[in-house]
Amino acid sequence: MPVPSQIIVLVGLMGSGKSRIGKELARLLNLPFIDADREIEKAATYTISEIFERFGEKEFRRGEKEVMLRLLSGDAKVLASGGGAFIQPEIKALIKQKAISVWLKANLETLVNRTSRSNRRPLLQVKNPAERLRQLMEERYPTYAEADITVVTDQQKPQDTAWLIKTELDRLGQDKETDT
Ligand code: S3P
Helix, strand or coil: CCCCCCEEEEECCCCCCHHHHHHHHHHHHCCCEEEHHHHHHHHHCCCHHHHHHHHCHHHHHHHHHHHHHHHHCCCCEEEECCCCHHHCHHHHHHHHHHEEEEEEECCHHHHHHHHCCCCCCHHHCCCCHHHHHHHHHHHHHHHHCCCCEEEECCCCCHHHHHHHHHHHHHHHHHHHHHHC
């Protein structure tokens, strides 16, 4: 059975591939793709870096919550969340209630490689970004592990990971059918 019309939320650390894989998955499922960070920037009319710089992380988290709550009460879509969204208890609870969550799990080397190509992530503008990512893995991986589906993204092309997620979503849909 194909996946029912749903909100699919991709969660995971910076550099785990949420946007690239999300776009591929949206194409496969014929759903719109939405990037939560871009929606936050649109709503604030500032970039993520500017929000952190001018207003601080606490205000960013407030805006992130507002935008995520709006996106989660809308139509079916593939939604790439910012790395900290699923860590906010209120956002996580709503994702659990309204969406299917997919954790894109990656190892430290992958995350360091993928994030070193850009300087648009305020949390990584530190002396030792690899150490910061390692700390975030330690803090956040137990929470990401609560997602409905986990896929490891290290050695795979975004298209292949998207196919894998689709297979897992189909399986989840079938399990739900047999439960009822
Ligand atoms: C953050 C991740 C970023 C962005 C912000 C904070 C985080 O999104 O929301 O810089 O707390 O992990 P990406 O995961 O899309 O880079």
